[in-house]
Amino acid sequence: MTAFQELDTPALLFDLDVMEANITEMAKVASDAGVRLRPHTKTHKSPEIAAMQIDAGASGITVAKLGEAEVMVEAGQTDLLVAFPIWGESKLRRLRALSERAAIRVSLDSVEVAEGIGRVGAELGRDVPVLVEVDTGLHRLGRPPLGPTVDLALAIARVPGVEVIGLLTHAGHAYRSTTPEELRRGAEREALDLVETADRCGRVGLEVSEISVGSTPTARVAATVPGVTEVRPGTYVFNDVQQMRLGVATEQDCAARVLVTVIARPSAERFVVDAGSKAFSSDGGDGPPFPGRGVVIGRPELVLDFMNEEHGVGHIQGDAELSIGDRLQVVPLHACSAVNLFDVAIGIRGDSVARELAIAGRGRMR
Amino acid sequence: MTAFQELDTPALLFDLDVMEANITEMAKVASDAGVRLRPHTKTHKSPEIAAMQIDAGASGITVAKLGEAEVMVEAGQTDLLVAFPIWGESKLRRLRALSERAAIRVSLDSVEVAEGIGRVGAELGRDVPVLVEVDTGLHRLGRPPLGPTVDLALAIARVPGVEVIGLLTHAGHAYRSTTPEELRRGAEREALDLVETADRCGRVGLEVSEISVGSTPTARVAATVPGVTEVRPGTYVFNDVQQMRLGVATEQDCAARVLVTVIARPSAERFVVDAGSKAFSSDGGDGPPFPGRGVVIGRPELVLDFMNEEHGVGHIQGDAELSIGDRLQVVPLHACSAVNLFDVAIGIRGDSVARELAIAGRGRMR
Numbered sequence: 001m002t003a004f005q006e007l008d009t010p011a012l013l014f015d016l017d018v019m020e021a022n023i024t025e026m027a028k029v030a031s032d033a034g035v036r037l038r039p040h041t042k043t044h045k046s047p048e049i050a051a052m053q054i055d056a057g058a059s060g061i062t063v064a065k066l067g068e069a070e071v072m073v074e075a076g077q078t079d080l081l082v083a084f085p086i087w088g089e090s091k092l093r094r095l096r097a098l099s100e101r102a103a104i105r106v107s108l109d110s111v112e113v114a115e116g117i118g119r120v121g122a123e124l125g126r127d128v129p130v131l132v133e134v135d136t137g138l139h140r141l142g143r144p145p146l147g148p149t150v151d152l153a154l155a156i157a158r159v160p161g162v163e164v165i166g167l168l169t170h171a172g173h174a175y176r177s178t179t180p181e182e183l184r185r186g187a188e189r190e191a192l193d194l195v196e197t198a199d200r201c202g203r204v205g206l207e208v209s210e211i212s213v214g215s216t217p218t219a220r221v222a223a224t225v226p227g228v229t230e231v232r233p234g235t236y237v238f239n240d241v242q243q244m245r246l247g248v249a250t251e252q253d254c255a256a257r258v259l260v261t262v263i264a265r266p267s268a269e270r271f272v273v274d275a276g277s278k279a280f281s282s283d284g285g286d287g288p289p290f291p292g293r294g295v296v297i298g299r300p301e302l303v304l305d306f307m308n309e310e311h312g313v314g315h316i317q318g319d320a321e322l323s324i325g326d327r328l329q330v331v332p333l334h335a336c337s338a339v340n341l342f343d344v345a346i347g348i349r350g351d352s353v354a355r356e357l358a359i360a361g362r363g364r365m366r
Numbered sequence: 367m368t369a370f371q372e373l374d375t376p377a378l379l380f381d382l383d384v385m386e387a388n389i390t391e392m393a394k395v396a397s398d399a400g401v402r403l404r405p406h407t408k409t410h411k412s413p414e415i416a417a418m419q420i421d422a423g424a425s426g427i428t429v430a431k432l433g434e435a436e437v438m439v440e441a442g443q444t445d446l447l448v449a450f451p452i453w454g455e456s457k458l459r460r461l462r463a464l465s466e467r468a469a470i471r472v473s474l475d476s477v478e479v480a481e482g483i484g485r486v487g488a489e490l491g492r493d494v495p496v497l498v499e500v501d502t503g504l505h506r507l508g509r510p511p512l513g514p515t516v517d518l519a520l521a522i523a524r525v526p527g528v529e530v531i532g533l534l535t536h537a538g539h540a541y542r543s544t545t546p547e548e549l550r551r552g553a554e555r556e557a558l559d560l561v562e563t564a565d566r567c568g569r570v571g572l573e574v575s576e577i578s579v580g581s582t583p584t585a586r587v588a589a590t591v592p593g594v595t596e597v598r599p600g601t602y603v604f605n606d607v608q609q610m611r612l613g614v615a616t617e618q619d620c621a622a623r624v625l626v627t628v629i630a631r632p633s634a635e636r637f638v639v640d641a642g643s644k645a646f647s648s649d650g651g652d653g654p655p656f657p658g659r660g661v662v663i664g665r666p667e668l669v670l671d672f673m674n675e676e677h678g679v680g681h682i683q684g685d686a687e688l689s690i691g692d693r694l695q696v697v698p699l700h701a702c703s704a705v706n707l708f709d710v711a712i713g714i715r716g717d718s719v720a721r722e723l724a725i726a727g728r729g730r731m732r
Contacts, residue, residue: 008456008732042675064676084676085629087640087691090374109630112690140679141630141638172674263451264475264507272507274453278706279731282648308538309408309702310430310450313506324478325453336675340644340707343729363709363729365645366374 004351009261010275012342013329014357016349018255019237020052026219026236027057033223038062038081038212040234043336045361046345047075049237060103062232066094067364069104075360079103081131081212083168083232085113085141091366095128096120105129107168107212109142109152114159121161131168131212132156136193137186138172145193150200157206166210166229167194167201174217180247187218188225195227217246240335241295242284251295256339257329258294259346260312262322269315271322275330276307279341284333294330302328370717375627376641378708379695380723382715385603385621386418392585392602393423399589404428404447404578406600409702411727412711413441415603426469428598432460433730435470441726445469447497447578449534449598451479451507457732461494462486471495473534473578475508475518480525487527497534497578498522502559503552504538511559516566523572532576532595533560533567540584546613553584554591561593583612606701607661608650617661622705623695624660625712626678628688635681637688641696642673645707650699660696668694 030037036059041050050061050072060079063069069080085108086095098104099120108114108130121128132153135142143149149167157164171190177183194211201208214222214231216239223231235242238256239249258279264272280294292304293312302322304314312330316322332338339345340362347354396403402425407416416427416438426445429435435446451474452461464470465486474480474496487494498519501508509515515533523530537556543549560577567574580588580597582605589597601608604622605615624645630638646660658670659678668688670680678696682688698704705711706728713720 006456008454010731084640087627087629088374090372109632110690113629135632139636140632140674140677142632261453263453263479266475266501266506266508270505274450277647277649277703281643282703283643308506309706311506324476337643337648340675342731365376365708 001353004348004353007259007346007353009259009327010279011259012339012345013257013259014238014345014347015255015257016347016354018253019049022236022239022253022255023053023056026233029220029223030231031057035223035228036230038230038232039237040064040083040232041072041361042068043234043237044339045071045359046357047072047360048357050077051075053237059230062234065364065366066091066098067366068361069098070094071361071364073098073102077102080105082106083170085109087113087116092116092120096123099124099128105131105165107131107133108156109133111155111159114156114162118159118161127161127163129165130156130162131166131210132164134167134169134194134197136169136171136190138170140170140172142169145197146200149197150204153201153206153208154204164206164208166208166212167198168212169194171213171215171218174215175242175246177217177246183217183246184221187221190218191222191225191228195225198227216243217248220248235335238335238339241290241331241333244290244295245287251297251331254331256335257297257331258338260328260330262324262326262328265322265324271302271314271316273312273314273328274310276309276311278309279338280307280312280330280332281334281337281341282307283337294332297329297331299328304330367719370714370719373625373712373719375625375693376645377625378705378711379623379625380604380711380713381621381623382713382720384619385415388602388605388619388621389419389422392599395586395589396597397423401589401594402596404596404598405603406430406449406598407438408434409600409603410705411437411725412723413438413726414723416443417441419603428600431730431732432457432464433732434727435464436460437727437730439464439468443468446471447598448472449536451475453479453482458482458486462489465490465494471497471531473497473499474522475499477521477525480522480528484525484527493527493529495531496522496528497532497576498530500533500535500560500563502535502537502556504536506536506538508535511563512566515563516570519567519572519574520570530572530574532574532578533564534578535560537579537581537584540581541608541612543583543612549583549612550587553587556584557588557591557594561591564593582609583614586614601701604701604705607656607697607699610656610661611653617663617697620697622701623663623697624704626694626696628690628692628694631688631690637668637680637682639678639680639694640676642675642677644675645704646673646678646696646698647700647703647707648673649703660698663695663697665694670696
């Protein structure tokens with residue numbers, strides 16, 4: 001195993017102590033609230049980390065696509081939600097194959113998609129469990145809560161071969177919250193919207209048992225709303241600058257970092273590191289209280305002003321020493337997208353390399 | 367070979383006819399101007415496409431890192447510029463190994479980096495050719511033209527084991543041009559800055575023979591400035607929405623597209639496709655005259671408003687028909703970063719699949 005000091009850069013680091021603490025804490029959040037935890041594994045795409053989440057108490061996992069599901073089932077996962085509408089004969093064949101090996105549920109927001117999945121159910125000889133996605137404000141998939149979703153859920157429930165087991169939402173608009181109070185209110189609203197819609201479904205004869213909500217910023221609040229059965233945070237495993245900005249994580253909670261080397265000091269203020277948007281992605285905005293394109297661990301005086309594909313360009317606030325060859329650990333703005341650029345991560349404990357972790361789901365585009 | 371109609375989505379498509387025309391056109395630009403073309407292959411990371419560029423007249427290739435260089439040398443490339451300061455024992459060992467197999471030149475902007483490369487030269491028993499990077503306005507690597515660069519070039523020239531063969535710049539600030547005239551003036555300035563600095567070097571006894579300039583938006587102008595010896599455009603192979611905005615490409619010139627499927631129509635206006643920032647990247651800004659997060663080929667009424675990791679969310683301007691299951695070809699804002707997310711591309715001619723191309727350099731992080 002390469003010593004930490006000899007790791008070449010850029011390298012993706014996972015601080016295993018921090019990661020394990022994050023996994024334990026969110027499992028306790030769910031357990032204390034009496035809801036199930038189904039973490040979104042698109043954040044790490046690592047079968048090893050998924051297994052750690054299950055060992056800590058998660059009831060199953062969430063994936064974004066069949067390629068991720070296949071990697072996870074191959075590694076032994078048995079209860080998966082594919083949180084994406086599955087369309088097309090090729091993907092439906094893969095859904096069928098997966099459903100013969102594991103318990104697979106799917107979220108969707110249309111009768112058209114339900115009809116395809118229903119054909120898989122007919123072939124399997126049992127209904128495929130589906131969750132109807134609800135638009136609680138992100139304006140991505142789903143219809144608004146209450147009447148529009150009740151109508152859609154009833155129409156989907158009439159499709160042969162699928163069973164509507166619940167409602168699901170992703171309240172990604174929570175990321176636009178500017179105060180903790182706005183975030184808290186939004187998280188409550190996200191959960192209440194689904195609980196109230198499920199209640200309306202029940203009144204017209206469609207009993208749904210699963211209410212699935214919660215991203216990393218909203219899960220801690222949403223889990224406590226009566227009626228919620230499941231939360232699906234993803235980023236909490238690593239946290240990132242976006243979570244720091246929202247006030248749900250600190251620098252010390254951030255487990256995923258890119259190890260970089262200073263490769264130029266073109267002027268007294270400027271420095272350049274050997275990683276840019278092809279290591280960090282360009283996801284996530286710049287802003288206070290953590291300016292720049294990433295947070296340099298323990299070095300608040302170093303601000304990464306912009307990134308090109310292979311360069312991170314920053315400036316030094318004040319008089320700090322920084323030389324060519326110095327190494328820095330940088331927390332990405334959005335961990336999920338940064339991790340997705342690497343095929344392997346280095347698990348560290350303190351300043352020691354513990355083991356490598358394969359980002360085995362990376363590159364599964366479908 | 368899968369028929370075009372049966373390609374699963376999202377898939378990265380390279381329109382080979384368009385790509386070949388782009389390769390031919392830029393080779394002619396260089397040839398007509400009497401300069402060498404050393405295309406930046408970070409755009410495609412494909413040994414096959416690099417070979418096509420050489421066959422069309424390129425004198426060598428540019429890469430962004432040693433991992434890309436290794437892939438290209440393995441595939442038979444013999445003349446490479448690594449356009450990045452190489453630092454650290456591990457990378458210097460790889461530079462030495464590469465230098466035993468191919469002609470490798472390196473760009474840099476410090477004595478510290480030159481000293482490491484000089485040790486490689488000592489081991490090889492011959493000087494490593496280097497180009498001194500000049501800051502012509504991007505404020506990334508390099509010192510300003512004229513005096514500051516002359517001083518740096520003289521200092522680097524005194525380092526044993528390296529030979530200063532030229533000056534190099536990347537005028538990435540050209541991407542901020544708002545008019546064709548501003549772009550043209552910037553491209554001329556980029557080239558003149560280097561020619562004038564090389565002249566000053568000559569007057570103090572440091573003869574440099576290589577003046578290497580030019581990105582896709584500036585190469586056509588910069589190539590014509592007397593004294594320039596080499597241009598290094600990359601994106602021209604594919605073009606993208608950034609190039610369309612700058613007026614140096616049209617939709618018909620864009621060879622790289624992501625094939626996507628409409629997987630939801632949550633409202634009369636809204637549509638969702640099965641690819642987001644993990645297929646397109648989040649590089650590149652939104653703005654007129656091509657609004658949105660990509661350009662849908664032949665469907666200007668479809669505007670992609672935002673992307674999450676796996677979702678592209680748009681709206682329909684007007685009354686166009688669009689159904690779940692419809693397939694669209696979307697030009698990314700920044701082709702280099704989108705291509706970097708795929709391990710393989712599908713080469714098409716018209717609506718037929720011609721062959722697969724491996725993005726063999728993807729995932730070489732170092």
